[in-house]
Each structure stands twice: as C-alpha cells, then as structure tokens.
Amino acid sequence: MLAVLDRLARPLLRLVDPEDAHSLALAALRLAPLARPAAEDARLAVTAFGLTFPNPIGVAPGLDKNALVPDALLRLGFGFVEVGTVTPRPQSGNPRPRLFRLDRDEGVINRLGFNNDGAEAVLRRLASRAHHGGIVGVNVGANKDSPDRVSDYVRLIETFAPVASYFTVNVSSPNTPGLRNLQQGHILDDLLAKVIDTRERVRTKAGDTPVLLKIAPDLSLAELDEVVQVARSRKVDGMIVANTTVARPSTLREVARAKEQGGLSGRPLFRLSTRMVAETYVRVEGAFPLIGTGGIDSGGAALTKIRAGASLIQLYSSLTYKGLSLVEDIKRDLSSTLLRTGRDLLSEIVGADAATITAEAWPV
Ligand SMILES: Cc1cc2nc3c(=O)[nH]c(=O)nc-3n(C[C@H](O)[C@H](O)[C@H](O)COP(=O)(O)O)c2cc1C
Numbered sequence: 001m002l003a004v005l006d007r008l009a010r011p012l013l014r015l016v017d018p019e020d021a022h023s024l025a026l027a028a029l030r031l032a033p034l035a036r037p038a039a040e041d042a043r044l045a046v047t048a049f050g051l052t053f054p055n056p057i058g059v060a061p062g063l064d065k066n067a068l069v070p071d072a073l074l075r076l077g078f079g080f081v082e083v084g085t086v087t088p089r090p091q092s093g094n095p096r097p098r099l100f101r102l103d104r105d106e107g108v109i110n111r112l113g114f115n116n117d118g119a120e121a122v123l124r125r126l127a128s129r130a131h132h133g134g135i136v137g138v139n140v141g142a143n144k145d146s147p148d149r150v151s152d153y154v155r156l157i158e159t160f161a162p163v164a165s166y167f168t169v170n171v172s173s174p175n176t177p178g179l180r181n182l183q184q185g186h187i188l189d190d191l192l193a194k195v196i197d198t199r200e201r202v203r204t205k206a207g208d209t210p211v212l213l214k215i216a217p218d219l220s221l222a223e224l225d226e227v228v229q230v231a232r233s234r235k236v237d238g239m240i241v242a243n244t245t246v247a248r249p250s251t252l253r254e255v256a257r258a259k260e261q262g263g264l265s266g267r268p269l270f271r272l273s274t275r276m277v278a279e280t281y282v283r284v285e286g287a288f289p290l291i292g293t294g295g296i297d298s299g300g301a302a303l304t305k306i307r308a309g310a311s312l313i314q315l316y317s318s319l320t321y322k323g324l325s326l327v328e329d330i331k332r333d334l335s336s337t338l339l340r341t342g343r344d345l346l347s348e349i350v351g352a353d354a355a356t357i358t359a360e361a362w363p364v
Contacts, residue, residue: 066116275360
C-alpha cells in the first residue's frame with residue numbers, strides 16, 4: 001500500500017519546494033495505514049553497542065528531527081531510527097530556502113541549522129511511544145545561541161536517557177557556526193568526558209544507554225587520528241561516519257545548485273564517506289563498532305559500506321530519489337549476497353575491504 005502511494009507521490013513531490021515535500025511526506029507517513037513489516041532474515045541481525053538490531057539499515061537523523069514518525073519508519077522495515085538533531089530549546093533554523101535537490105547528481109544540499117521542536121516536545125512524543133519498543137536513537141546537539149554548548153549536551157543526555165535506545169553526540173553539522181570545532185582534541189575530550197559521566201550518573205534510573213559520536217567527512221587524517229584516540233580513551237560505544245560534507249566533488253553536474261552553502265549528501269558523498277569509514281575502522285582496531293552513512297542508495301552501495309567497516313548503515317538522501325521501498329530492496333540484496341557467498345552472518349564481512357580502500361587514491 002505505502003509502496004504504491006510512494007511510487008505515485010514521488011513525481012508529484014518533485015514539483016514542490018523540497019522542504020514542503022518533506023513535510024508532506026511526513027504527514028503521509030503519520031496518516032498512512034501500515035501493513036505489518038515483512039519477516040526479517042535472521043542472518044541480517046546485528047548485535048552492537050549492547051543492542052540487537054533486527055537488520056542493519058537505519059534511518060539517518062534529519063529525516064524525523066522531531067520524532068513524529070519513528071513507529072511508521074520501523075514498520076516500513078528499518079532496523080532502527082535515529083531522531084533529531086534535538087537541541088534543548090526549540091529553534092527555527094536558518095531562513096528558507098535552505099534545502100536543495102541536486103537531481104542530476106542524486107544529491108541534496110541542506111543548511112537547515114538544527115530546526116527542531118526542542119527537547120520538551122520531542123521527549124513527550126518519545127515517552128508516549130516507548131511501549132512500542134524498537135530501536136530509536138536520539139541525536140543531540142547544541143542551540144545556536146547557547147552560551148555553554150557542552151552543558152547543552154549534558155542536559156540532553158539527562159533528559160532523554162529514559163527513552164533513548166542510544167545517543168548520538170552530533171559535533172559535525174556544518175550548519176551551526178563553530179559546532180564542528182567541538183571535534184578538536186581537547187574540546188572533544190572535555191565534551192565526551194562530561195557526556196559519559198552524565199550517562200553513568202543517570203544509569204541507575206535510566207539504564208545503560210550507549211553513546212555514539214558522529215563525525216564530519218571533512219576531517220583531515222591527522223584530525224581523525226586525534227578524534228579516534230579521544231573516542232577510544234573516553235570509551236564511547238561507537239562512531240557514526242559521517243555527516244554531510246562542505247566539499248563539492250569535481251564530478252557534480254548541478255554546478256549552479258552546488259554553489260549553495262550547506263552540507264552535501266546523497267550519491268556525491270558516497271566515495272568520501274566510505275573512505276572515511278575505512279580510515280576510521282583501521283584506527284579503531286575493533287574497540288567499538290561503526291555506523292556508516294553517506295550516499296547509500298542500493299544493495300551494492302550498502303555492501304561496500306559494510307565491507308569498508310560499517311556494522312550498521314543509515315539512509316536519508318537516497319530515500320528522496322529511490323523511495324521508501326529501498327529499505328526492503330537493500331535487505332533482499334544483502335540476504336542474497338550472504339546466500340551466494342555461503343556466509344552465516346553479515347558481521348563476517350564487516351571491514352573486509354578497509355585495508356584495500358585506505359590504500360587507494362584519495363577520492364576527489
Ligand atoms: C535534509 C537533511 C537534514 C539533516 N539533518 C541532520 C541532523 O539534524 N543531524 C545529523 O546528525 N545529521 C543530519 N543530516 C545528515 C544525515 O543524517 C546523514 O549523515 C547524511 O545526509 C549522509 O547520509 P545520506 O547521503 O544517506 O543522506 C541531515 C541530512 C539531510 C539531507
């Protein structure tokens with residue numbers, strides 16, 4: 001039912017402003033009667049950060065910033081949903097237009113700037129759906145005008161610990177000026193120390209909530225060395241690689257649109273973000289698992305990301321171009337790959353190509 005609606009609606013949604021199209025799609029998801037999800041292939045289940053994911057394909061944050069439709073997304077077959085980025089106080093974000101499609105590149109540029117309903121509203125929604133279960137992570141960030149950004153993260157961990165399956169500490173959005181400076185060694189060390197300390201403090205009340213760190217694909221390898229070293233020493237539970245890029249690959253065809261300021265995602269981000277997954281994987285040395293995100297738009301792309309080092313993957317931009325049925329297509333492809341190669345579990349191929357990928361020429 002939804003797949004049919006999706007196929008009919010997508011050409012029409014292309015005709016309206018991308019942000020209006022996004023709001024319409026969320027409204028449709030809230031209203032559409034959803035069938036039961038198809039049965040899961042047990043070989044695609046992944047255990048990571050102490051959680052068991054029914055399959056490795058998640059919804060990346062940004063799609064459901066305000067936790068309006070996590071259950072609809074789970075029932076479409078996603079293994080997990082990450083809501084947010086949520087900031088302590090509601091925020092309207094940058095002036096519109098701030099979301100652009102690069103149709104010929106199957107890419108997206110956004111400079112939304114953490115527009116969201118704020119912690120109180122999002123907490124209310126997550127608390128009211130908690131009995132449904134399923135893995136719903138909460139991506140947290142600082143308000144643009146916050147006088148103390150570190151304390152924003154701390155407050156959010158306290159607030160959401162009872163309802164979050166995991167946390168993502170987002171220090172990599174390019175659309176809040178100065179936010180990415182939190183990736184600098186000593187600043188990151190202080191931030192993660194306080195975040196982990198807060199998680200420990202609320203543990204008796206809220207349980208053991210994994211904390212993941214989401215990084216930008218634009219870090220230099222020297223910066224990545226430092227980030228991974230801090231993440232390991234502060235014992236985060238995992239990393240998400242990567243957020244959108246401020247780079248503009250030379251291969252882009254939508255040259256005029258590419259000049260818009262903001263973070264680029266979708267297919268043009270695939271090579272860079274996959275390289276960063278592999279670079280992170282070799283530095284982490286198995287200390288914790290990675291979630292790979294950036295330009296995954298097919299079973300083949302999902303497999304490449306997993307072989308680069310991702311135990312789990314997340315999608316966003318490709319859903320605009322390929323539709324929501326993409327999740328089932330990718331699962332089918334991953335299952336048939338396992339069958340064809342005689343593997344019992346997806347985890348057997350995680351990172352299989354990391355060393356090869358890190359030896360290739362840098363993607364431009
Ligand atoms: C419109 C839009 C909004 C986004 N908002 C957020 C956000 O609030 N927090 C975040 O961590 N990432 C955000 N992202 C980044 C995505 O979560 C993801 O890391 C990135 O888009 C790469 O995946 P993709 O190529 O599959 O889209 C956003 C991406 C897009 C396109």
